[in-house]
Amino acid sequence: MKVIVPVKRVIDYNVKVRVKADQSGVDLANVKMSMNPFDEISVEEAIRLKEKGKATEIIAVSIGPQQCSETIRTALAMGADRGILVKTDGEVEPLAVAKILKAICEAEQPGLVITGKQAIDDDSNQTGQMLAALLGWPQATFAHKLEMGDGKADIEREIDGGLQTVEVKLPAVMTTDLRLNEPRYASLPNIMKAKKKPIDEKTPADYGVDVTPRLKTLKVTEPPKRVAGIKVKTAAELIDKLKEAGAF
Amino acid sequence: MASLVIAEHDNKVLKDATAKTVGAAAQISTPVHVLVAGSGCQAVADVASKLAGVEKILVADDAAYAKMTAEPMAKLILSLADKYDAILAPATTSGKNYLPRVAATLDVPQISEILKVVSADTFERPIYAGNAIATVQAGAFKKVITVRTTAFKPAEGAGSATVEKIAGAGDDGISKFMSEELSKSERPELTSAKIVISGGRGMQSGENFHLLDKIADKLHAAVGASRAAVDAGFVPNDYQVGQTGKVVAPDLYIAVGISGAIQHLAGMKDSKIIAAINKDEEAPIFQVADFGLVADLFKAIPEMDEELTKLGY
Numbered sequence: 001m002k003v004i005v006p007v008k009r010v011i012d013y014n015v016k017v018r019v020k021a022d023q024s025g026v027d028l029a030n031v032k033m034s035m036n037p038f039d040e041i042s043v044e045e046a047i048r049l050k051e052k053g054k055a056t057e058i059i060a061v062s063i064g065p066q067q068c069s070e071t072i073r074t075a076l077a078m079g080a081d082r083g084i085l086v087k088t089d090g091e092v093e094p095l096a097v098a099k100i101l102k103a104i105c106e107a108e109q110p111g112l113v114i115t116g117k118q119a120i121d122d123d124s125n126q127t128g129q130m131l132a133a134l135l136g137w138p139q140a141t142f143a144h145k146l147e148m149g150d151g152k153a154d155i156e157r158e159i160d161g162g163l164q165t166v167e168v169k170l171p172a173v174m175t176t177d178l179r180l181n182e183p184r185y186a187s188l189p190n191i192m193k194a195k196k197k198p199i200d201e202k203t204p205a206d207y208g209v210d211v212t213p214r215l216k217t218l219k220v221t222e223p224p225k226r227v228a229g230i231k232v233k234t235a236a237e238l239i240d241k242l243k244e245a246g247a248f
Numbered sequence: 249m250a251s252l253v254i255a256e257h258d259n260k261v262l263k264d265a266t267a268k269t270v271g272a273a274a275q276i277s278t279p280v281h282v283l284v285a286g287s288g289c290q291a292v293a294d295v296a297s298k299l300a301g302v303e304k305i306l307v308a309d310d311a312a313y314a315k316m317t318a319e320p321m322a323k324l325i326l327s328l329a330d331k332y333d334a335i336l337a338p339a340t341t342s343g344k345n346y347l348p349r350v351a352a353t354l355d356v357p358q359i360s361e362i363l364k365v366v367s368a369d370t371f372e373r374p375i376y377a378g379n380a381i382a383t384v385q386a387g388a389f390k391k392v393i394t395v396r397t398t399a400f401k402p403a404e405g406a407g408s409a410t411v412e413k414i415a416g417a418g419d420d421g422i423s424k425f426m427s428e429e430l431s432k433s434e435r436p437e438l439t440s441a442k443i444v445i446s447g448g449r450g451m452q453s454g455e456n457f458h459l460l461d462k463i464a465d466k467l468h469a470a471v472g473a474s475r476a477a478v479d480a481g482f483v484p485n486d487y488q489v490g491q492t493g494k495v496v497a498p499d500l501y502i503a504v505g506i507s508g509a510i511q512h513l514a515g516m517k518d519s520k521i522i523a524a525i526n527k528d529e530e531a532p533i534f535q536v537a538d539f540g541l542v543a544d545l546f547k548a549i550p551e552m553d554e555e556l557t558k559l560g561y
Binding site: 011013014015016017019026037038093094095098120121122123124125126127129130131132133134136137138139140141142154157158159160161162163164165166167168169172178179214215216217218219220221222223226228229230231232233234235236237238239241242243245247248 | 315317318319322340341342344345346347348349350351352353355356357358359360361370374375376377378379380381382383384385386387389420422423424425426427428429430431437439440443467484485486488491492493499500510511517518520521522523525529534535536537538539540541542543547548549551552555556559
């Protein structure tokens with residue numbers, strides 16, 4: 001069974017994002033970029049499936065500028081087998097990403113697609129679900145635990161208030177949540193080996209997908225700033241002030 | 249034309265998130281209809297019919313919707329979609345699960361977690377975990393929207409919507425609900441709690457989180473943690489508040505022994521009131537706190553506990 005893992009290049013989660021003065025977006029110049037943390041979890045889960053003999057090949061896919069090949073290399077260094085870079089500049093909305101992934105799935109026929117539940121840049125939380133819908137496949141979002149069966153998978157999901165287990169027929173799309181696993185670090189020998197693994201370069205046009213955004217971003221602004229309040233001297237005073245402010 | 253709001257419920261109780269989503273829908277397109285899809289959910293429909301600003305309740309009572317599984321839910325919503333120019337669901341784990349399926353099938357983008365309706369086609373939504381706010385404008389297509397319910401108020405007044413039963417739309421049988429395990433804690437969930445008390449690396453151990461439990465029990469608060477506390481193994485991952493954990497916006501957030509790393513602030517800075525207790529007066533958490541107490545938490549927390557007891561909590 002092939003497993004496809006889409007990986008997105010995003011601003012590293014430790015970087016403080018800055019909104020551009022002209023409100024056109026956030027500043028990406030000279031900012032450290034990394035693989036979306038949820039996608040790292042996806043790659044890790046795919047590798048574990050391969051280690052258990054449940055998956056035969058892991059294909060990492062990234063859609064974006066040339067530098068996304070670095071994100072694919074990271075996945076290859078962790079243990080993915082090959083990559084597909086779909087080159088395009090500018091923003092690609094989740095629906096367009098899902099359409100490209102659909103075309104890739106039709107060509108590659110994977111048994112499972114594992115996506116992060118959301119990217120930490122646009123926070124859309126849509127791509128996996130949209131891909132499942134376009135393919136007519138079942139989905140299991142916010143995965144906490146995966147158990148592969150014969151032609152099906154039992155997936156425990158994180159839901160508000162607890163956990164829920166669903167059984168999906170394969171092929172299916174799974175989206176990963178934080179607690180699914182702890183991604184490994186790539187070892188130096190594996191980083192060297194990854195340099196020799198193949199990355200196919202494509203464009204959205206190769207898949208017949210128009211990536212023109214459908215939503216227009218009018219502006220990007222800073223959220224209302226919080227100002228530091230007052231310092232209190234004792235725990236009792238803190239309780240008093242909180243009560244006064246109507247906090248409880 | 250009209251808006252369709254998908255009700256959030258557990259077949260017995262209509263969740264608060266529904267009324268708030270109606271509040272958002274009323275600003276986009278009226279009249280507002282509410283879809284109650286569930287199994288044995290008539291009581292929920294009856295309660296929903298009293299929501300202000302709602303004209304009609306559609307009830308699809310069918311075993312396929314018992315757990316609001318994504319695949320049959322999307323099919324049902326799609327079977328109704330023609331009559332509406334906006335379809336909204338609360339941005340709960342349930343709404344986030346089924347609604348993008350609806351959008352993709354309709355070949356329209358979804359607008360996730362809106363914070364504000366600027367006009368019928370323009371919305372504010374958070375990006376980068378709320379560190380930036382994007383104002384986006386949709387084209388002349390059906391609006392499929394999830395709503396961050398902490399940002400909206402329910403419509404005011406009482407309602408008297410008509411209740412109409414509708415047939416289910418079938419189930420392709422590609423997925424199946426197996427079981428669920430809901431936390432039995434008496435405490436509210438992190439993401440919907442009115443008060444959250446979180447501990448950081450300063451807690452020093454998992455056992456010390458019991459100090460926070462005591463306060464939480466008195467204030468009916470949820471207990472959270474910073475990534476540092478989770479990484480140190482003090483508490484499980486589901487406690488984590490932050491960019492890669494849960495994003496919370498309670499009325500009161502109490503940060504205890506949390507320095508205030510960027511990734512933590514991203515998950516809690518929309519709280520109405522923030523109180524911080526930290527022994528390091530330079531800790532960045534104080535820059536966002538309304539009330540700061542520079543103190544050893546192992547002294548301050550028991551004192552708070554005592555003070556609350558005195559006040560009858």
